[in-house]
Amino acid sequence: VARQRPLISIVDDDESVREATKGLMQSVGYMAEVFGSAEDFLKSRQLAQTACLIADINMPGMSGLDLHRHLSASGKPVPTILITAYPDDSVRTRALESGVICYLSKPFQETDLLSCVGTVVPGADP
Amino acid sequence: MPLADAAKLWRPAAGFALGCAAIAALTWFCFALDARLAIVALLYMIVIVQVSAIGNVVPAVALALIAAGCLDFFFTVPIFSFRINAPTDAVVVVAFVSTAIVVANLVRRARRLAEGAALGEQLQLVIDTIPAVVWSNLPDGSTQFLNHGFRDYSGLSAEEARVTGWLNLLHPDDRASTDWPAAFAAGNGFEREARLRAAHGEYRRFLLRFAPLVARAGGVVSWYATSTDIEELKRTEEELRQRETYLREAQAELAHVNRITTTGQLAASIGHEVAQPVAASVTNAGAALRWLGAEPPNLEEARAALSRILRDGRRASDIIGRIRDLVRKAPPRRERFDINDMIVEVVTLTRAELHRYGIAPQTRLAVGLAPVEGDRVQLQQVLLNLILNAAEAMNAAGAAPRDLLIGSDTDEAGGVRISVRDTGPGLSAANRERLFDPFFTTKPQGMGMGLSICRTIVEAHGGRIWAAANEPRGAVFQFSLPREAQTAAA
Numbered sequence: 001v002a003r004q005r006p007l008i009s010i011v012d013d014d015e016s017v018r019e020a021t022k023g024l025m026q027s028v029g030y031m032a033e034v035f036g037s038a039e040d041f042l043k044s045r046q047l048a049q050t051a052c053l054i055a056d057i058n059m060p061g062m063s064g065l066d067l068h069r070h071l072s073a074s075g076k077p078v079p080t081i082l083i084t085a086y087p088d089d090s091v092r093t094r095a096l097e098s099g100v101i102c103y104l105s106k107p108f109q110e111t112d113l114l115s116c117v118g119t120v121v122p123g124a125d126p
Numbered sequence: 127m128p129l130a131d132a133a134k135l136w137r138p139a140a141g142f143a144l145g146c147a148a149i150a151a152l153t154w155f156c157f158a159l160d161a162r163l164a165i166v167a168l169l170y171m172i173v174i175v176q177v178s179a180i181g182n183v184v185p186a187v188a189l190a191l192i193a194a195g196c197l198d199f200f201f202t203v204p205i206f207s208f209r210i211n212a213p214t215d216a217v218v219v220v221a222f223v224s225t226a227i228v229v230a231n232l233v234r235r236a237r238r239l240a241e242g243a244a245l246g247e248q249l250q251l252v253i254d255t256i257p258a259v260v261w262s263n264l265p266d267g268s269t270q271f272l273n274h275g276f277r278d279y280s281g282l283s284a285e286e287a288r289v290t291g292w293l294n295l296l297h298p299d300d301r302a303s304t305d306w307p308a309a310f311a312a313g314n315g316f317e318r319e320a321r322l323r324a325a326h327g328e329y330r331r332f333l334l335r336f337a338p339l340v341a342r343a344g345g346v347v348s349w350y351a352t353s354t355d356i357e358e359l360k361r362t363e364e365e366l367r368q369r370e371t372y373l374r375e376a377q378a379e380l381a382h383v384n385r386i387t388t389t390g391q392l393a394a395s396i397g398h399e400v401a402q403p404v405a406a407s408v409t410n411a412g413a414a415l416r417w418l419g420a421e422p423p424n425l426e427e428a429r430a431a432l433s434r435i436l437r438d439g440r441r442a443s444d445i446i447g448r449i450r451d452l453v454r455k456a457p458p459r460r461e462r463f464d465i466n467d468m469i470v471e472v473v474t475l476t477r478a479e480l481h482r483y484g485i486a487p488q489t490r491l492a493v494g495l496a497p498v499e500g501d502r503v504q505l506q507q508v509l510l511n512l513i514l515n516a517a518e519a520m521n522a523a524g525a526a527p528r529d530l531l532i533g534s535d536t537d538e539a540g541g542v543r544i545s546v547r548d549t550g551p552g553l554s555a556a557n558r559e560r561l562f563d564p565f566f567t568t569k570p571q572g573m574g575m576g577l578s579i580c581r582t583i584v585e586a587h588g589g590r591i592w593a594a595a596n597e598p599r600g601a602v603f604q605f606s607l608p609r610e611a612q613t614a615a616a
Contacts, residue, residue, distance in 0.1 A: 013481070013486075014402045014406075016402060016403055016406035016434070016437070016438050016441065017402055017405055017406045017409070019406070019434060020405070020406035020407070020409035020410040020413070020431075020434055020438070021406075021409055023409070023410060023413040023427070023430070023431050023434065024409045024410070024412055024413040024416075026413070026427070027412075027413040027414075027416035027417050027420075027424075027427065027431075028416060058478075058481045058482060059481065060481060060484060060485065060486030061484075061486075063484075083405075085398035085399075085401040085402055085405075085478065086398055086482060105401075106398075106401040106402060106404070106405035107401055107404040107405035107407075107408050108405060108408070109408065109412075110408055110409045110411070110412030110413070111412065113409070114412075
């Protein structure tokens with residue numbers, strides 16, 4: 001592998017969703033790492049390398065939206081896509097106002113997710 | 127009672143002593159004056175009458191004999207001797223003694239009569255004053271005596287009441303429904319509830335108690351009856367019963383409504399729960415297609431993605447199965463089941479809803495619990511209610527941290543105990559007592575039926591539900607179920 005492939009970090013407390021998302025990202029040539037909670041992600045070495053963050057909003061502990069805001073406030077903003085099983089217009093508005101790239105409600109079309117990722121990360125191979 | 131006996135003896139003794147003193151004084155005085163026999167006898171008689179008025183017949187008779195002795199010894203010829211020479215003197219002494227005895231008896235009888243009259247008056251006062259309708263009647267039912275209460279209540283004069291009699295005060299139905307002649311013929315005390323007609327014609331319910339007066343030879347001489355007005359008592363009792371019936375009906379109705387509402391709330395929550403595996407499936411399918419479309423196709427990754435789809439599909443259909451169970455309007459069923467399986471199911475169903483509140487439920491389930499017998503869906507409702515209550519309590523209070531621990535273990539009686547611990551605001555002692563009462567709620571929009579219904583369900587399974595303080599904060603709700611519940615809820 002000649003060049004470093006972009007790293008997509010996935011934070012979701014639902015194992016099925018995070019494993020599936022990881023598989024999808026790998027199938028299009030990205031590197032992907034999964035985390036069960038925002039706290040785990042913040043503690044990880046991968047935080048600095050992350051090119052794009054896909055985070056669930058509704059999680060025990062810190063929510064995906066709070067994670068995004070926290071990163072922005074600490075001066076290390078990471079392009080973020082929020083996904084949720086609880087679509088809520090006011091949350092959507094707040095998320096987009098906070099600079100989130102995409103707000104997707106579960107279940108979403110995998111093509112939508114990929115195009116959101118594509119807007120911030122140069123397309124990998126396939 | 128020695129004291130009473132002493133008091134009883136005191137009066138005659140004092141009378142006797144006084145009488146003796148008086149007779150001694152009279153004897154000395156008359157002897158000195160050389161009074162005539164008849165005069166002395168008369169004076170003695172006065173003393174005896176006084177003594178019998180104070181004391182009783184025994185000292186009076188004793189004094190009469192002493193006085194007769196004195197007459198004989200001091201005032202008949204020869205004096206200073208008990209011999210009597212003149213027959214007329216003997217007649218005087220004998221007449222004196224017999225008259226004295228007769229007078230003592232008469233005085234005693236007069237005194238008894240006066241005492242009896244006073245006692246009778248007092249008894250009459252008591253009977254008239256007691257707050258009850260009192261009468262006595264003959265074995266044939268005819269009225270003998272009746273008290274003021276009777277006249278007051280019936281509005282009849284003493285004479286009218288006696289003529290009308292208590293039987294005519296009875297409500298015609300009560301007069302007919304009870305076999306009064308048979309009750310009186312049995313000769314034992316008895317009680318009946320019956321309506322009695324008041325002055326204005328209205329009927330009020332009374333408790334009638336009859337006690338027989340039995341003659342020494344056997345057979346009832348008369349009956350004594352007291353009747354207490356129990357109308358208010360009866361009304362309160364009926365009102366209470368009515369209210370209980372309403373409550374039970376309302377509770378049954380609300381149990382159904384509650385279940386539908388809870389189901390509705392859950393439907394939304396379950397929607398989220400289903401969204402997860404569906405989202406994962408779609409994503410996995412997209413990945414699988416891409417792995418297959420690659421050059422060369424990556425079959426291993428594609429297979430991995432497909433097996434994840436299979437797993438997610440199963441997860442989704444499990445959830446759908448559980449929703450069907452919950453929504454089905456099935457009659458109460460009795461089945462044997464593992465309580466831990468039930469807990470895990472409910473926790474899974476509520477997980478999504480709890481996440482919304484920022485709560486990650488924990489479970490601590492004991493192994494080897496006795497199987498439970500009962501209506502699984504109803505018991506699920508109970509646990510569901512407790513879990514959602516805990517979540518709402520922690521959320522409303524803005525509690526942090528929000529720990530929810532659902533546990534199971536074996537209780538002292540060998541049954542199972544399920545507990546739901548939260549770190550919310552906890553319960554005040556006053557609230558804790560009323561928590562399970564219908565319509566009691568601490569929530570602004572609560573109806574106060576949830577816990578009441580929970581209790582109904584748990585108790586119908588032969589179990590118990592209670593709340594306590596959690597350590598270090600919050601509340602713990604627990605319910606226990608016997609090894610095998612006797613009855614499923616109706």
